[in-house]
Amino acid sequence: xxxxxxxxxxxxxxxxxxxTLLPLIIMPxxxxxxxxxxxxxxxxxxxxxxxFSIVILFGFDFTATRxxxxxxDDKDQVNDIISQTTYAKIILFIICSITFFIIIFSVPxxxxxxxxxxxxxxINIGYAFYPLWFFQGTENLKLVTTLSFLIRFFIIxxxxxxxxKEEDYWIFNFLQGISLILxxxxxxxxxxxxxxxxxxxxxxxxxxxxxxxxxxxxxxxxLVTVMTSLFFLFLKLNSDANEMAKxxxxxxxxxxxxxxxxxxxxxxFFPIITKQADENLSLFKRNIKIVALAxxxxxxxxxxxxxxxxDIIIMLIFGEKYLLGFESLKILAFLPMxxxxxxxxxxxxxxxxxxxxxxxxxxxxxxxxxxxISLYLIKNYNAYLASIIRLVIEILLFLTAMIxxxxxxxxxxxxxx
Numbered sequence: 018x019x020x021x022x023x024x025x026x027x028x029x030x031x032x033x034x035x036x037t038l039l040p041l042i043i044m045p046x047x048x049x050x051x052x053x054x055x056x057x058x059x060x061x062x063x064x065x066x067x068x069f070s071i072v073i074l075f076g077f078d079f080t081a082t083r084x085x086x087x088x089x090d091d092k093d094q095v096n097d098i099i100s101q102t103t104y105a106k107i108i109l110f111i112i113c114s115i116t117f118f119i120i121i122f123s124v125p126x127x128x129x130x131x132x133x134x135x136x137x138x139x140i141n142i143g144y145a146f147y148p149l150w151f152f153q154g155t156e157n158l159k160l161v162t163t164l165s166f167l168i169r170f171f172i173i174x175x176x177x178x179x180x181x182k183e184e185d186y187w188i189f190n191f192l193q194g195i196s197l198i199l200x201x202x203x204x205x206x207x208x209x210x211x212x213x214x215x216x217x218x219x220x221x222x223x224x225x226x227x228x229x230x231x232x233x234x235x236x237x238x239x240l241v242t243v244m245t246s247l248f249f250l251f252l253k254l255n256s257d258a259n260e261m262a263k264x265x266x267x268x269x270x271x272x273x274x275x276x277x278x279x280x281x282x283x284x285x286f287f288p289i290i291t292k293q294a295d296e297n298l299s300l301f302k303r304n305i306k307i308v309a310l311a312x313x314x315x316x317x318x319x320x321x322x323x324x325x326x327x328d329i330i331i332m333l334i335f336g337e338k339y340l341l342g343f344e345s346l347k348i349l350a351f352l353p354m355x356x357x358x359x360x361x362x363x364x365x366x367x368x369x370x371x372x373x374x375x376x377x378x379x380x381x382x383x384x385x386x387x388x389x390i391s392l393y394l395i396k397n398y399n400a401y402l403a404s405i406i407r408l409v410i411e412i413l414l415f416l417t418a419m420i421x422x423x424x425x426x427x428x429x430x431x432x433x434x
Contacts, residue, residue, distance in 0.1 A: 256399055
């Protein structure tokens with residue numbers, strides 16, 4: 018089991034490298050062509066469009082992965098899971114697209130960047146048809162990982178060829194969307210010709226079931242996103258482009274680190290720890306503690322590096338003119354540590370114990386708190402303040418999740434029969 022877990026984590030790390038690190042590698046080149054204000058717009062539109070991505074993904078990376086894993090030996094059932102999940106995502110994509118265009122043509126502050134918004138939104142076509150959950154559920158990640166990496170690398174090369182002047186800055190987000198569309202097409206070709214997948218008929222009842230099963234996790238994920246990216250919206254609406262650039266620079270580095278550390282771990286560990294929570298609670302609790310300690314050490318050391326050498330990191334990735342984001346980065350240096358511990362006790366812990374309602378309630382409380390504290394401080398809102406608020410909320414979220422996790426496991430039987 019450990020060997021398979023390590024192998025899957027390795028493949029998922031490569032996928033995250035292609036998703037986050039490869040685009041970051043091009044930043045030294047991009048940062049010397051575009052202005053900090055344009056980079057702020059790139060990050061804002063990416064975050065804005067990601068809200069719609071969350072709706073389209075709808076937590077299927079967890080629920081569909083679990084269903085595929087359970088029924089992997091039943092080809093007809095697997096075909097039906099893939100089909101109905103894809104139909105559900107298409108419906109969500111249509112709803113999101115209508116909403117997206119209504120918003121961007123109704124909000125005056127979006128007038129200057131609506132072309133960038135539209136090209137950035139293309140990535141959601143890719144998300145609508147991206148069946149990574151199938152390959153996770155069947156633990157067949159090697160081929161899709163290789164193809165994804167090659168496509169991303171090719172797109173990075175094309176980006177460097179096409180972006181030559183400031184006015185070309187929109188091409189970066191556009192090509193990121195194109196890369197995911199190409200990866201999604203490749204995945205479905207693999208499903209058809211390697212795994213013999215065939216679409217089953219659309220079934221409204223089954224699609225409703227798919228959406229119902231994913232609803233608790235979806236609501237939790239969207240609340241997490243509200244807490245972590247609401248700051249961009251407040252900065253966009255209540256401060257200048259300089260403050261947006263400061264926060265965008267530090268957030269990009271922190272988000273990349275979290276993606277490389279957390280996502281592969283979460284996607285590979287969740288199916289294992291969920292099974293242990295149901296079969297052997299003692300083993301479950303022991304592994305939660307081991308993983309929490311390991312992540313604490315890794316992310317603490319990472320935080321020290323960011324805190325003391327963040328200016329060098331910014332210089333290497335973005336260039337000298339982006340050093341204005343260093344103070345914000347120092348504040349967020351230990352955010353990955355608290356986010357990792359939150360993941361262990363909330364996602365791996367509470368969700369594995371089927372405490373979905375408690376998990377959702379915690380995130381509702383802190384999402385509301387995020388909005389209220391930001392509104393209270395709106396007159397003085399800047400990158401420095403946004404970074405402090407984000408860190409404090411993550412610390413409180415971690416402490417709350419840990420307390421409820423230990424309360425939930427304190428009096429339970431060690432082994433379930």
